[in-house]
Amino acid sequence: MRITLVQPRDLGQPEVTRWRALQEADAAFDNPFLSPEFTITVGELREQTRVAVVEDGGELVGFFPFERHPLGIGKPVAAGLTDAQGLVHAKDAEIDPQALIRACGLSVFEFDHLVAGQPLLAERHTLYPSPIIDLSDGWAAYTEFLKANSGKTYKSTLAKSRKLQRDVGPLRHDYATTDPEPLRALLGWKTDQYRRTGRTDRFAIRWIVELVERLLATQTESFAGVLDMVHVDGAPVAGHFGLRTRTTLVGWFPAYDTAYAKFSPGLIHHLAMAEAASAAGIQMIDMGRGDKEYKEKLKTGELQVAEGRVARASAGAGVHWMLRVPVRKARGAVMANPLLLKTADRALKTYGRLRTALSA
Template sequence: MGDVLTIEAIKAGDLDSEARTAWQAFRNARPELASPYFDLRYVLAASQVAPRAGVAVIRRADELVGFLPFQRRGGLIQPIAAPLTDYHGLVAKPGVEIDLSAVVSALGARRFRFAGLVGGCGQVQGEGRAAMIADLSDGFEGWLQQRRAAGHGDFLRDKRRRLRQLEAKYGKVTFTLEKRAAEVLDLVLNVKRGQMLRTGQHDIFSVRWTQALLRRLTNSTEAGFGLKFAVLRAGDKIVAAEVGLRSGDSYHLWFPIYDPDYAKYSPGALMTMASLEALAEAGVKRVDFGPEGESYKRFFADPMGRVLEGEVRGEPGPLRALTYAAMEAAPPVLRRATRRLDRRLDRITACEPELPGRVGAIMKNVALIGCRHRGLTVGAGLGLAALGVALAAK
C-alpha cells in the first residue's frame, strides 16, 4: 500500500506553504531542474493566463513526492503554457521514481504529449536530444577559453572581425540587457509572427494568453526572475534582439530576432556573445540554448543532459489500444509523417483550448501549406484537414 500514488489536480495558486517549500527543495536538489521553466514563479505566472492549467500534486502514502504542471485539452494533457514552455516534466523528490502513465490516468487523460521532457523520467521512452548549455561558472573569460579549447577559436576571431566591419559602416555598436522593455517585446513579437506566417507555422501569438504570459513575465518585480531583453544596435538601428528568461543563476535564451539586411555581419551571433558577457557579469552560471538541432549552437554551448519528445499514455480502452497498435505497426515513413503532423497539431491544440478554434486554425494551416506546396490537390488538402481535425479532437 505504501507504493500507491495519490494524485490531486489543483490550481497552482492554491499550493500551500508546505507544497511550495517542497517544490523549491526538490528543484534545488536536482541540477536538471535548473531551467527557469521549473521555477515555481514561472508556473504561477503561466497558471494565471494559460487556459485550463493546473498542477498534479503527487503523494506516496502521506509523503509529498512530486508535482506535474500541466494544461488540459480534452483527453490530452500538455506541459503548462505549451507551446511556450521549452522544458517540462516532473518536479520530484530526489531518488523517487514516479510512473507518468499512472499520473496521466489519475488526471483522467488519455495522453500526455511533450517536446522537452526532463527530470525524473527515466522510465519514459521517446526521441532524445541533447540540451545545449553554455557554462559561465568561470565567468566570460572562462567561457572564451572553453570555446577555444573546443576548437572554435576561428569562430570567435571571425565575429570580432565582423563587429569591426559593422561599426566601420554603420557607427558605434552598443548592447543593452534590460528589464521591462515593452517596445522590444513588441518588436520581437511582430517579427516572430511574420516568420511564422512566411514559414507556414501556426502563429502561437495569435491568441491573447500567450502574449499575456510574456507581458506578465516582463512586469515581474521578483529579484533574479523574469524576462530580460538583449538589444544590439549599430548606430541608432536595432540589428538584433532577444527575449530571455532568468531564474537565479540560470538563463534561457527564448525568442531571438535579427535584421536580415545586416546578415553578413552575423548580428545574432554578436548579440549572443554580448549577452553571455553581460549575463556572466550579472552572476548567471548557466545559459540554455534549448535542445540541439540548429548548427550554430555548438559554437556557443556543449551538450549537457537530454530532453525527450514523445508521449505517455494512460490506460487505454480496447478500441484505443487497437488504434495505438495499428499506429505502431505502420510503416516507418507513415509514423514519421504522423509525428510531423502531431508536432503541428500540438502547437495548435496548445494555443486553442476549444475544438472550434482548433478546427479554424487547422483549416488556415492547410491553406498555408497549399500556398507553399502548389502541387497539393484539393482532395489531399481536405484529407489532411480532416485527419488534423480528427487528431485534434482526440
C-alpha cells in the same frame, strides 16, 4: 501516497516554496520552464492548466504541471513553447507514472522536452540533444573554449561587430531590460522570421503575446523574464527574450533586423548576452532542442530531453496514438535524414516567400 489536483492560482505560499526547494535541490530541474512562477503565469491565461501535488507521509514530494485536453489528453504547460517539461520531485520519491496520470484524469501524457531523471520517462521514447553554453568557469574560460573549438566563428563575429560600428554607429547592449518597447521590435522580427520561413506565427496568438508580456514583468531573485537587446546608433538590431532561474538562462525567442544580416547580428548579440549573463551570475545558457547552425558554433556541450508519451489502456489513448504517433515518427525520420530535412526546410521557406508576396 496522495495526489491532489489544483489550479495554479490555488497554490499557497508553502506549496510554492516547497516546489522551488525541490527544483533547486536537483540540477536536472534547474530550468525556468519548471519553475512555479512559469506555471502560475500560464495558468492565468490557460484555464486547462493544472498542477498535481504529490504528498507522501505528510510531506510534499512532487509537483506535476500539465494541461488537460479533451479525451483525457495531457500535455505540458504551454505545450509547443517550452523546452523543459516534467515532474519536479524529491530524489527519493517513488512515484508510479500510471498512478499519477490516472489521478490526473488523463488517458495519456505526451511530451517532447522531458528532462532527465523522470518517473514519467517511458520505455519507448526518443532522446534529443539540447545544446548548452557552460559559463560555470566564467566568461574568460568560455572565450578560450570558443577560440579553441570555434575560432573562425569567434574571430569573424568580433570583426563584424567592429565593422558594424564603423559603418553604422556605436553599439549599446542592454541586458535584462524591463522596457516593453524593445520587446515589440523583437516580436515583430520574430513574426517576420516565422512568415519568411513558412512557420506558424506564434505571436498572432494573443495569449502567447500576453504571456511574454507578463513574464517580462515578473522579476524575482529565483525567476525572471530576461529581455536582452543590442542597439547600434540608438536603433535595435538584435535581441532575445528568455527566462532565468538563479543560475540558468534559457533560449526562447531570439531574432534580429534582417536589414543588418550581413553583419551576423544574431551571433554578435549571443556573445554579448553570454558575457553579460555570466557577469550577472548565470552559469548555463540552455539554447534548447533543435538543429541550428549558431547553436553548433556556440555550444560547449549538450543536455538531453526526451520525446514520447505515457499512456493508460483507454479509448482516449488509442485515439491519441492514431493521431499523433505516426506523425511524430514521420517527423523524426525527416529530422534524422539531412537530405530530407534540407528539402523540407527549402519547401517551408518557399511557402513563406509565396505567403509573404500574396499578403503584400
